[in-house]
Amino acid sequence: MSPNARRVVVVPCSGIGKTYGSVSREAAYVITEELRPETTALVALSQLVLGDPAARAVVAGAPTITIDGCQLACASKMVRESGGAVAREFAVLEVYRRHRALKPRGIAELNEGGLRLAEALADEAAAVADALTADGQG
Amino acid sequence: MPDLPKKKVGIVACSGEELAEGTVTRLAALQVLERLRPGDTVTICLPLFLAGGQGDRAFAKFYPTIAIDGCAERCAARATERYSGEPAASVVVTDVAAERGLGPLAGRRRLNEAGQLAVAATAEKAAALVDELLEKKGWSRRTGAFVEAAPAAFEAPAGAPASAATCACGSGIPVSTLMVDGQAVTLAALPLILEQFRAAGKALADQTARELLEAVGVYNPIPGGAEERYAAALLHEYQVFCGQEQGKGTSA
Numbered sequence: 001m002s003p004n005a006r007r008v009v010v011v012p013c014s015g016i017g018k019t020y021g022s023v024s025r026e027a028a029y030v031i032t033e034e035l036r037p038e039t040t041a042l043v044a045l046s047q048l049v050l051g052d053p054a055a056r057a058v059v060a061g062a063p064t065i066t067i068d069g070c071q072l073a074c075a076s077k078m079v080r081e082s083g084g085a086v087a088r089e090f091a092v093l094e095v096y097r098r099h100r101a102l103k104p105r106g107i108a109e110l111n112e113g114g115l116r117l118a119e120a121l122a123d124e125a126a127a128v129a130d131a132l133t134a135d136g137q138g
Numbered sequence: 139m140p141d142l143p144k145k146k147v148g149i150v151a152c153s154g155e156e157l158a159e160g161t162v163t164r165l166a167a168l169q170v171l172e173r174l175r176p177g178d179t180v181t182i183c184l185p186l187f188l189a190g191g192q193g194d195r196a197f198a199k200f201y202p203t204i205a206i207d208g209c210a211e212r213c214a215a216r217a218t219e220r221y222s223g224e225p226a227a228s229v230v231v232t233d234v235a236a237e238r239g240l241g242p243l244a245g246r247r248r249l250n251e252a253g254q255l256a257v258a259a260t261a262e263k264a265a266a267l268v269d270e271l272l273e274k275k276g277w278s279r280r281t282g283a284f285v286e287a288a289p290a291a292f293e294a295p296a297g298a299p300a301s302a303a304t305c306a307c308g309s310g311i312p313v314s315t316l317m318v319d320g321q322a323v324t325l326a327a328l329p330l331i332l333e334q335f336r337a338a339g340k341a342l343a344d345q346t347a348r349e350l351l352e353a354v355g356v357y358n359p360i361p362g363g364a365e366e367r368y369a370a371a372l373l374h375e376y377q378v379f380c381g382q383e384q385g386k387g388t389s390a
Contacts, residue, residue: 049185052211
């Protein structure tokens with residue numbers, strides 16, 4: 001991917017009090033730092049809440065993957081309210097239902113199950129990012 | 139005016155996922171909520187001011203709130219002020235780190251040593267602010283600010299149930315939705331108000347409707363000209379509530 005090509009934006013939830021929020025954030029870090037650092041970028045939800053023009057421009061100008069920790073789906077809602085298009089909406093609970101063995105626990109520090117669940121989610125999101133990147137280049 | 143839940147202090151962290159300082163805000167908020175001042179503090183996820191309901195947007199009016207921000211952009215403080223109410227106090231991690239002479243903070247997933255020290259220092263500062271805010275009298279939930287003459291709306295009677303709001307996904311301010319002129323209206327604090335009116339033995343009468351309207355108006359905007367219709371809807375809601383409570387008593 002050329003340096004100027006647009007990246008797929010990843011927006012996790014900002015939940016601070018629940019395990020699924022921590023999983024959503026960890027998954028976002030795995031995608032943007034380890035799996036697809038060249039083709040994805042993280043945008044902080046708090047900047048979208050504040051209506052930061054730069055953050056809004058980023059989500060409005062690129063396909064976005066959201067990762068929500070609960071049914072309130074703040075990340076997805078905020079991306080849409082910021083003028084962005086949610087290309088794929090992940091919910092941690094849904095991913096956990098597909099990976100029942102990976103029971104997440106902990107908030108400040110996720111247990112092994114939580115870390116592995118985040119990796120599983122990140123793998124799925126990375127595949128989506130690949131497809132979006134291929135579409136964008138086609 | 140009804141007594142509502144025990145005075146608590148709200149904590150709103152920016153949680154900025156892009157920066158190590160954002161991680162510091164999140165972990166510091168958790169320390170205050172879970173270890174340093176549990177029982178005295180509640181929190182809400184910042185995005186809920188927009189993505190949530192009226193009860194969520196009432197958060198900073200209901201609770202004197204401390205905004206914990208990672209950087210000088212102060213997303214938490216500014217968004218809280220814009221969408222909920224002016225924070226009663228503010229902490230910025232970069233300021234705390236500078237005051238303590240902490241080195242560069244790094245590691246948004248796993249904080250470095252300076253980051254961990256910043257968590258402790260930020261949490262300590264926020265906990266001290268919690269104590270200050272709890273000591274101050276006269277928080278007005280009508281204006282979302284401290285006032286000279288304290289409206290006695292804050293301290294719950296001894297033994298009253300404390301708010302269960304310590305979760306990150308929802309403000310915990312109880313709300314009810316009722317129909318006014320065929321439209322669903324969500325009112326913050328109504329469940330508590332109904333409970334207290336019933337406990338006080340208020341009759342199903344016009345006077346009670348007026349008192350309900352006054353109490354509800356402390357925490358919610360009542361559109362001009364709609365007072366009578368709100369009062370009628372509130373009295374109906376009170377009647378339903380009393381019936382339900384009576385049913386519980388009989389079936390128990």
